Amino acid sequence: xxxxxxxxxxxxxxxxxxxxxxxxxxxxxxxxxxxxxxxxxxxxxxxxxxxxxxxxxxxxxxxxxxxxxxxxxxxxxxxxxxxxxxxxxxxxxxxxxxxxxxxxxxxxxxxxxxxxxxxxxxxxxxxxxxxxxxxxxxxxxxxxxxxxxxxxxxxxxxxxxxxxxxxxxxxxxxxxxxxxxxxxxxxxxxxxxxxxxxxxxxxxxxxxxxxxxxxxxxxxxxxxxxxxxxxxxxxxxxxxxxxxxxxxxxxxxxxxxxxxxxxxxxxxxxxxxxxxxxxxxxxxxxxxxxxxxxxxxxxxxxxxxxxxxxxxxxxxxxxxxxxxxxxxxxxxxxxxxxxxxxxxxxxxxxxxxxxxxxxxxxxxxxxxxxxx
Amino acid sequence: xxxxxxxxxxxxxxxxxxxxxxxxxxxxxxxxxxxxxxxxxxxxxxxxxxxxxxxxxxxxxxxxxxxxxxxxxxxxxxxxxxxxxxxxxxxxxxxxxxxxxxxxxxxxxxxxxxxxxxxxxxxxxxxxxxxxxxxxxxxxxxxxxxxxxxxxxxxxxxxxxxxxxxxxxxxxxxxxxxxxxxxxxxxxxxxxxxxxxxxxxxxxxxxxxxxxxxxxxxxxxxxxxxxxxxxxxxxxxxxxxxxxxxxxxxxxxxxxxxxxxxxxxxxxxxxxxxxxxxxxxxxxxxxxxxxxxxxxxxxxxxxxxxxxxxxxxxxxxxxxxxxxxxxxxxxxxxxxxxxxxxxxxxxxxxxxxxxxxxxxxxxxxxxxxxxx
DNA sequence: CTGTTAGCGCTTTCAT
DNA sequence: ATGAAAGCGCTAACAG
Numbered sequence: 121x122x123x124x125x126x127x128x129x130x131x132x133x134x135x136x137x138x139x140x141x142x143x144x145x146x147x148x149x150x151x152x153x154x155x156x157x158x159x160x161x162x163x164x165x166x167x168x169x170x171x172x173x174x175x176x177x178x179x180x181x182x183x184x185x186x187x188x189x190x191x192x193x194x195x196x197x198x199x200x201x202x203x204x205x206x207x208x209x210x211x212x213x214x215x216x217x218x219x220x221x222x223x224x225x226x227x228x229x230x231x232x233x234x235x236x237x238x239x240x241x242x243x244x245x246x247x248x249x250x251x252x253x254x255x256x257x258x259x260x261x262x263x264x265x266x267x268x269x270x271x272x273x274x275x276x277x278x279x280x281x282x283x284x285x286x287x288x289x290x291x292x293x294x295x296x297x298x299x300x301x302x303x304x305x306x307x308x309x310x311x312x313x314x315x316x317x318x319x320x321x322x323x324x325x326x327x328x329x330x331x332x333x334x335x336x337x338x339x340x341x342x343x344x345x346x347x348x349x350x351x352x353x354x355x356x357x358x359x360x361x362x363x364x365x366x367x368x369x370x371x372x373x374x375x376x377x378x379x380x381x382x383x384x385x386x387x388x389x390x391x392x393x394x395x396x397x398x399x400x401x402x403x404x405x406x407x408x409x410x411x412x413x414x415x416x417x418x419x420x421x422x423x424x425x426x427x428x429x430x431x432x433x434x435x436x437x438x439x440x441x442x443x444x445x446x447x448x449x450x451x452x453x454x455x456x457x458x459x460x461x462x463x464x465x466x467x468x469x470x471x472x473x474x475x476x477x478x479x480x481x482x483x484x485x486x487x488x489x490x491x492x
Numbered sequence: 493x494x495x496x497x498x499x500x501x502x503x504x505x506x507x508x509x510x511x512x513x514x515x516x517x518x519x520x521x522x523x524x525x526x527x528x529x530x531x532x533x534x535x536x537x538x539x540x541x542x543x544x545x546x547x548x549x550x551x552x553x554x555x556x557x558x559x560x561x562x563x564x565x566x567x568x569x570x571x572x573x574x575x576x577x578x579x580x581x582x583x584x585x586x587x588x589x590x591x592x593x594x595x596x597x598x599x600x601x602x603x604x605x606x607x608x609x610x611x612x613x614x615x616x617x618x619x620x621x622x623x624x625x626x627x628x629x630x631x632x633x634x635x636x637x638x639x640x641x642x643x644x645x646x647x648x649x650x651x652x653x654x655x656x657x658x659x660x661x662x663x664x665x666x667x668x669x670x671x672x673x674x675x676x677x678x679x680x681x682x683x684x685x686x687x688x689x690x691x692x693x694x695x696x697x698x699x700x701x702x703x704x705x706x707x708x709x710x711x712x713x714x715x716x717x718x719x720x721x722x723x724x725x726x727x728x729x730x731x732x733x734x735x736x737x738x739x740x741x742x743x744x745x746x747x748x749x750x751x752x753x754x755x756x757x758x759x760x761x762x763x764x765x766x767x768x769x770x771x772x773x774x775x776x777x778x779x780x781x782x783x784x785x786x787x788x789x790x791x792x793x794x795x796x797x798x799x800x801x802x803x804x805x806x807x808x809x810x811x812x813x814x815x816x817x818x819x820x821x822x823x824x825x826x827x828x829x830x831x832x833x834x835x836x837x838x839x840x841x842x843x844x845x846x847x848x849x850x851x852x853x854x855x856x857x858x859x860x861x862x863x864x
Numbered sequence: 865c866t867g868t869t870a871g872c873g874c875t876t877t878c879a880t
Numbered sequence: 881a882t883g884a885a886a887g888c889g890c891t892a893a894c895a896g
Binding site: 211 | 890891
């Protein structure tokens, strides 16, 4: 393989950790084969009891008391031998792995990291581990394509953040325990989502209060459920308030944002404020406005529906709606565990905490300023 | 839990997927218990052969040929029953799980996503799955804290991107199969890293060619190995070329970048060009320069050592050094598999493809422009 | 209180 | 060419 070199020369790594002279004796690969880990039977043998006794003690079986002396000996022997329960054997017997798989789309958007964090943390609290599986390509596979993870006993349940609103994603039947995270799946009662309509209302109320009446919403593809809900909510809310709304769907990338914004500026009456669905699109949108000589927020206000620390450091700091992402991740884990424990299906909506972060990218529209 | 609501009202989700009327009969939770997955013995029974025969056929055992008729029957029955091998039982028997754990730090930096992607893909090609484990806190735990994943048979090996250059991370002994990714670990012969000195040289050559002689390097904490290597290489290379160099370490965040830049502007002779170690710091640095009224690139040129699509869309597009991140991830997987297969230990350096992406944030220094 | 027994689902000699 | 048997390491009745 080109570009890879085994064995660096000292010129490559001259800032070595220690003054180590030529080849130290203890260097090189593992000594004498893989040191086998201690098993239950090893402890049993050492202590002179049966393995089931050891199992009971180590699992804190509350049934009856064990002779304290034995109890102590088992515990200390286990400790001393560095005993680790074999998760495979245990899972095989118990018929549960204690693991979830979290399937996330192949996107640069930082919201996934925050979502993951919330899920990881809650799972740990509840005694599960989460293995994150990233989609191998940009275009998500249907939910059923991940059922194998449970069917092969690699996980007890699925956290799916990849479902799309397309026909190919709808088959599949009931499937193993799963919830959809930040998306609504094809089957009912498994959705854990945030209050997108609420976010839209927060945006409209804030901007409306400043005098804006002509809105744009630049967002991802309509097949993405969050986008679909934001757009639907915006359409209804704008209609109800008598605001005009232009919706533009584009790829969730810098380039997509640039393109859509450029096209928007060429057409029809220019809105006074634009909501942007993703951080990457936002960068593109700002570049397009700059290039077109449209001042932000003077001629066009901007609001991001992704919150990120970097927004506060941009030339024009960008106002955003901050969503409860880690709470969503945690709620998804809770919902999945409930499903596994046999609770009836039911959708979950995480509403709080949600807030609008005013920064510098929103100003009253020119008309409102002139009227003063 | 506040902010969470089970059972959305139709007002919450009025844009329902289908015109579905009131409660369809097939809705709700799983019907009649978890449909048990087909096992080897189910197939054996159906076909009328022994399970070992089925196992051999399904594993494509090359030993002898099986009677074609049986062979076909087994295959089709397996297919029809939707047979899935139980990964637990298989792993227990084979003494290998076919899984790796990739431990990544809790950072917003997009490089981890790209690294992951490379590793995920290569692992898949080589028949492994990768479970990503994110550190629960900002401050990484020592490598030994993750050995349990192998000791408990949850994974066959570890990809560690969390080692720091601090005494607490050095203990541990040999440990299970593992490699350090984008970091050098405390134990020799397990490092898979990129050519940071090469990146530094690329930066210095480019800037030096434009006439810069006074450099700054703004980077993360010195305990991070990549930072340590970049700084060391920069010191040596600048000394060799007679360039001046000011190094500033700061938290790898927007705020860290802002702070360090602000302090740099207050002190001593101002460098004409600054390299920045992470994207987040870069945002902070640009904000600080803007606030101080220092023009980029007029009064200060800027180069990022993180490459990201958004750099091309900033007000001043930022020149960057693009590193082979996904190649690094793939190489780490290869190295880990080699280790597991008993290959001797040895460090790996991924050198290509590496390139400098010229955008708008570098110009010749004022002195060079005046001299013309 | 603790030992015996019987597997979880699969692979893998060893016979036949 | 296929079946029998023996476990991987652990848990969970059920006996004693």
